[in-house]
Amino acid sequence: MSFADFGTGTASPRLGAGSGPLSAGLPAGQRAVHIPLNTAGSSSPAAPSADSGAAFRRLWDSVSNSIFQISSNTATIQRLLGLFGGPRDTPEMRQQLHDVTERTRSLIKTTTADLKKVMAFVPSDQDRQVRITQKKLQKDFEEVLRRFQEASKVAAEKSREFVARARTHQALSISAEEDAEEDEPLLGRAQQLSQLRVLDAEVEFNEALIAEREQDLVGIEQSIQEVNEIFRDLGTLVNQQQHLLDNIETNVDSVAINVEGAHSELRTANGYQERRQSFMCWIFIALLVEHLIHAFFIRRPELLLFPLLDTVTLLICELALVVVGPGNRSLPDMAANPFVLKRQLPGSSDSYAFQVAAAPTQTHFAAPRATGGITIHDAATLDQSAALAAGGPDTVLSQVMFDSANPSLLLAGSHDGLVRLWDLRNGATVLTWNAHAPVLSFDVNCTHTLMAVGTELVGEDAKIHFWDVRAAGGTLLASFEECHSDDVTQIKFHPTQAEAMVSGSTDGLICLYNLSTFEEDDAIYQIIKNDSISKLGYFGPSYEYIYATTHMETFSLWRFLEGEKIYTFGDVRGISEELKLDYLIDCTYDAASQRLFVLAGSQEGSIGVLDVGLGNLQLAYTLNGGHTDIVRAAHWRLETGSLISASEDGSLCLWQQ
DSSP states (O other): OOSOGGGGTOSSOOTTSOOOOOOTTSOOOOOOOOOTTOOOOSSSOOOSSHHHHHHHHHHHHHHHHHHHHHHHHHHHHHHHHTTTTSTTOOHHHHHHHHHHHHHHHHHHHHHHHHHHHHHHOOOOTTOHHHHHHHHHHHHHHHHHHHHHHHHHHHHHHHHHHHHHHHHHHHHHHHHHHHHHHHHSOOOOHHHHHHHHHHHHHHHHHHHHHHHHHHHHHHHHHHHHHHHHHHHHHHHHHHHHTHHHHHHHHHHHHHHHHHHHHHHHHHHHHHHHHHHHHHHHHHHHHHHHHHHHHHHHHHTOGGGGTHHHHHHHHHHHHHHHHHHTOTTOSOOOOGGGSOOEEEEEEOOOGGGOBOOOEEOTTSSEEEEEBTTSEEEEEETTTOOEEEEEEOSSTTOOEEEEEEETTEEEEEEEEETTSEEEEEETTTTEEEEEEEOSSOEEEEEEOTTSOEEEEEEOOBTTBOOEEEEETTSTTOEEEEEEOSSOSSOEEEEEEOSSOTTEEEEEETTSEEEEEETTOOOHHHHEEEEEEOSSEEEEEEESTTSOEEEEEETTSEEEEEETTTOOEEEEEEEOTTOOSSSOOOEEEEEEEETTTTEEEEEEEOTTSOEEEEEEETTEEEEEEEEOSSOSSOEEEEEEETTTTEEEEEETTSOEEEEEO
């Protein structure tokens, strides 16, 4: 079991299954630059119809996860091939290589069938999102197939070399033995028989080993042939869909023609508008002359005033509609929707909040304090509803987070080596996990089954521990000791893939994991060299990218699957001429608009929100007047336009767009 049964009030803790209400003390209730990294839609693309949408999403998720697994397996195969034929070439290693290769072959076959089903969906002309999703999945699958094919070719070449060397060595050994028997004097009958038995056993063993390698070689060559056939199938799928692309191209041409027609109509309308403005001016002059003549002939000067004012007023209103028009108003941008300080909650600078951890319901948040306590606040008013004493007066906290499915459960990591699970309905600690070293970071995967905890460097070890949280009290599954050589500052599981994880450290390394195995060498499939890591997170339509901020105030973007760098922005201090920025706070990803934002701050307490483009950072918002010292944390809820910030001046601020 895990610890989400607390959400339903049962005694058996189980993470993520319940969503019981909080106790009575807790409340119940633009202009931006798009990142040109991926033009796909949301993380769960919609299919052409409502009935097929769920099946399309399931297939999309299945293929995405399989591509990740194939890529990870290929990395393992490449690593094992590096040991092939060397001093670490053991029967166990060869068996592992064989097993991973066979699993990958089977997974490729299954993924090919699923991808064909994905490509079989026929999107309408308006479903650009589905078309892009199909193209992206096919491209990613082809890429991992090429990598697997290259690894298979290397394996086949090394197997052939081994078989040839083994047969040559065996032939030479037999020949040398026969020559030695001819040259030596006759031995006793028993001794000769013994030597023959040893020789026969050695020959038999070598022949078995050669046969095993030849069998592996047959399997590898079969894998290469299967991959070639899959490539041909994918090419056939592309040809089958060519008529769809032709239709799309035709529609694009039609749109272009219509746009040109609309442009011509706009030019015509603009001419009408200019002539209308001139016409209205002439009418105004004519009416003015008429009134002057009328007043002059009947000798009534008052007519020069009131009717003329009425006429002028009507003409001004008409001219305003002509010039401005209901459709000529400029579109709103970010500058037209600024943040306004809605409320400030003062506090002591000695016990400032260094994190704003929102509950999954977004109705309340937890603020861990520098003095060791945790306060719970209403997200709409900042009113404090509860306070927790985390371990004692000397306990230093490092991170807190809510269970993503239960707003009543709060996890807290601390420097005393413990991760505590709090039930906010009674303010009690219900479970603890002991890392036996200061805890700096932790996370729980999306299926609420696995927790990873990163520790401070103690002696020569900075570890990552893994617990199965379904078991009562938690079962320690593994401890990784070689991945980092300094403090593990960040642990982040993938939002949708339960076995995918990334970690960051002050040693400057970002490690990417596939936790289908807890053998450390096999689990780490990619290592990225960077500066000392401060923050890590995922973004993108299917969270296929990661961002990294460092203690050197640099910012970079990476592809999660391949570990390839997309862009490095370098030191962001001084990147904006409009606002002096001294440090990075964190990043926020808006899945609806597919925009990534960087939150940065100044020593004086100002906050700048930077919109991330590929190669540039653009200042989108400036938040001034709330804080007077370094801003340690901020939580931006984009769907409501509210932002909560915490500063070393001890205050919490609620901003609203």
